[in-house]
Amino acid sequence: MDFTFTEDQLLFQESVRDFLVNEVTPERIRASWETDGGRDPALWRQLAELGLTGITVPEAHGGLGMSALDFVLLAQECGYVALPEPLVHSALVAVPMLSAIGGELAAQWLPKIAAGEAKVVVGLAQNLVVEDAHIADLLILQQGETLVAATADQVVLEHNESIDPSRKLFTVAVRPVATTVATGAEAATLIADALNHGALGCAAQALGLAQRMIDLTVKYTSERQQFGKPIGSFQAVKHHMANVAVRLEYAKAPTHRAAYAIAAASQPRLSRPRRIARQAGGVRGREPRREELPPGARRDGLHLGGGPAYLHEKGLGAGEHLG
């Protein structure tokens, strides 16, 4: 029984955090809102150079061959900076699915993904819209009880605008030329696995995002003065923050437990990791949504920011796109 991360895992987390905090600034995120497509190819190249695009790609296909357990702390850091690029989506959902499908499809795409030359996204029946479909070179899509793989030229996309300018959402129509990759029980297993991985990704990013909100709010309430003192010295403000810190503290271990379960079992028992990941997000019975994750962090972060927090350009607002 050893419920701790290795030195290596912690060091990797630290270096990825340093990189992301320096590179993925709120200014850079806001600048991407103004561009066509809203994504930053230069940033994706940087992520590829760090090995992150290939982190879960098997070594045989040119990746680092790491597991959900190696990635979970990094997913937290992606949440910490509210990274708009689909790294968690790719590394935690799409790549494991593609690896599980295997065969020619995997052999063709995984090396390119590891090299940062191609992106793949997954759209399941329960996703009303598919995130980042516009920059995907390959899409794996659920059609009834079947999974199909479609290249960018085999789909027709329709943009759905979100309140969050970092979210790029599309309804996807598939041309009949798409390839069927799995049906029946095999497809059902792949889909269930993908949902588990996705729930873990959401929970881990939410942990990081909540931590960022705490950090930003502590900083702001320590600086902002009213009645001749920092507002953070008022007990009503402190206790809001303490409540969030308590909830966050107890959401970490279940998320790490879920990552362990996913990594430990090539075929994880379906209910358990997902249930725990949901719990980490503080919601039950369905996947966590960003408005609720983790409980209180977002609401209290916004509340204690006062008027300025309600402005579009505020750093906290840049976290809107998590999903």
Place this chain on the structure above:
Amino acid sequence: MDLVFTEQQNAFREEIRSWLAANVPAAPLQSFDTAEGFKQHREWEATLNKGRWGMVTWPEALGGRGCDLIEWLIFEEEYYRARAPLRVNQNGIFLLGPTLMEYGTEEQKARILPKMANGEEVWAQGWSEPNAGSDMAAIRSTAKLEGDKYVINGQKTWSTRAVWADWCFGMFRTDPASERHRGLTFILVPLNSPGITVRPIPQLDGLPGFAEIFFDNVEVAVENRLGDEGAGWNVAMATAGFERGLMLRSPARFQETARRLVELYTANRESADRDPAVKDAVIRAYLDAESYCLTTYQTACRLNKGGKIGAESSTNKIFWSELDQNMHATAMSILGARAELLPHAPAAQGVGNWLDGWLFSQSGPIYAGTNEVQRNIIAERMLGMPR
């Protein structure tokens, strides 16, 4: 990370499980806040100790098994699963015991710990005073060194188990000129000393679960001082850390309550489901108890590798006390009209001891330092917010 228990850990679990199966009294003991119940619980401690289960984390020389924190959590899981009696000597074994390991002399450990482990000496905790509650540094009771004795005067209050306990540990002002947390000394006092008056205080359930202790020129040998004179505050902070942290309220206790809550819900499903919020609250309670367990394992593993527990013992205390309140409040809503009935009332079928538990859960946010005080600690020491 490897979340599989080792063979040795599994064997340990088997051993305690079968011992408990053979030894846990079939009928529940009376409350340890009655004279008869206290005696029964004291005997149970002796039985535990005979099996060397009194305090498994203590060194073998002191009657323990030298277990690490993971084994401690396993022990607790089996203990609560077996619905074994609550620990009457919790102040001793969970709070003073670990503090003695850290600050006690060899003589003190040898003299005090074995009798603590077998329930021969049950301990009360004497910190609070009428004017020193959350503000513990306002302690006024004094201890004056005269030759090889301290002479103690003053009053302590809310002292749990003090009605029938044998000893109390507490903090006293040894330097009359001192203020706040300076000049305080940690002293162990036999409760049968001349000059001591213990006045029971009935709690919400009507039983005298705590007491006032009056000291009138009570003489205590100097070898009962724990740590240096004037260093009482630091020693007491270590004890408080154990109280809020891992020892006093281990996850197994709340997981067991959560399991019982699920049973209660299942048995009353038809009426409970009339309010859909109840089912949600049951699930939430179960998951929160699991969260608390996982988080504690994570902390224990970190401590096993030489890490330290810091301000997060304050997050701990808030989490378990609120979880306990939520679980019992949910049980009350499931019981509905039966919730207020005492177990012997004719219509009180299936109420179990939820009412007692609910009453006690109300004290969780108060004892061991109120939750407001813990929130101050979290904000200032963990998050670094301005004072």
